[in-house]
Amino acid sequence: MLDDLDRRIVEILAEDARISLKALAQRVGLSSPSASERLKRLEERGVIRGFTVDLDxxxxxxxxxxxxxxxxxxxxxxxxxxxxxxxxxxxxxxxxxxxxxxxxxxxxxxxxxxxxxxxxxxxxxxxxxxxxxxxxxxxxxxxxxxx
Known part of the structure; x- marks a missing residue:
């Protein structure tokens, strides 16, 4: 399950997977190290499998x-x-x-x-x-x- 903060991180990354860690942290109200740790845990849990290109x-x-x-x-x-x-x-x-x-x-x-x-x-x-x-x-x- 995802808590509200994890959901917000995933939603932001779905909109722009190239967002900087600093900008992501600002948008979710965390420090960069805290946002980085959240992102790392989402990857370790398999919630986020990768970052990709949306090609037409x-x-x-x-x-x-x-x-x-x-x-x-x-x-x-x-x-x-x-x-x-x-x-x-x-x-x-x-x-x-x-x-x-x-x-x-x-x-x-x-x-x-x-x-x-x-x-x-x-x-x-x-x-x-x-x-x-x-x-x-x-x-x-x-x-x-x-x-």
Whole structure:
């Protein structure tokens, strides 16, 4: 569980992971050493796993996104999972319950690129693809308040 101060630290870092320790400390009303210790404990507990860059795929030429549901053929689950892990255009993939085993998000430059990727999987799995029109909710933190 997070106390109010930890929640505030995480919220500030989610807005700007590059904030200086001094500025973070000022915003939460702590000294720099106290803020540093809080941050260290959040990392040690695994609450904060890392600091990252929020990249816009379209800005580097990946203007197309697709969601692919993947149902491996019998006996092909591990082969399909390894293939997915090796294809860099898969920016995310979840192993799920239900009819499909995997749901992945692909960032692509073209439909032709999508075809090439699906061709690598098609003899090992059934796929169902949807092209993303927009993303009304981008990846965000889960609610940080008390349950």
């Amino acid at each position: 795929p379209a800005a580097i030429g990946y203007g197309l996104q697709a969601i692919v549901r993947i149902r491996p053929l019998p006996g092909k689950l591990h082969i399909v999972q390894k293939l997915i892990e090796e294809i860099p255009e898969f920016s995310e993939c979840d192993k799920v319950t239900g009819d499909d085993c995997f749901i992945g998000r692909l960032h692509l430059r073209s439909i032709d690129q999508l075809d090439g990727i699906l061709d690598r999987i098609i003899d090992k799995a059934e796929t169902n693809t949807a092209i993303v029109k927009s993303q009304p909710v981008r990846r965000r933190l889960p609610p940080l308040g008390p349950a």
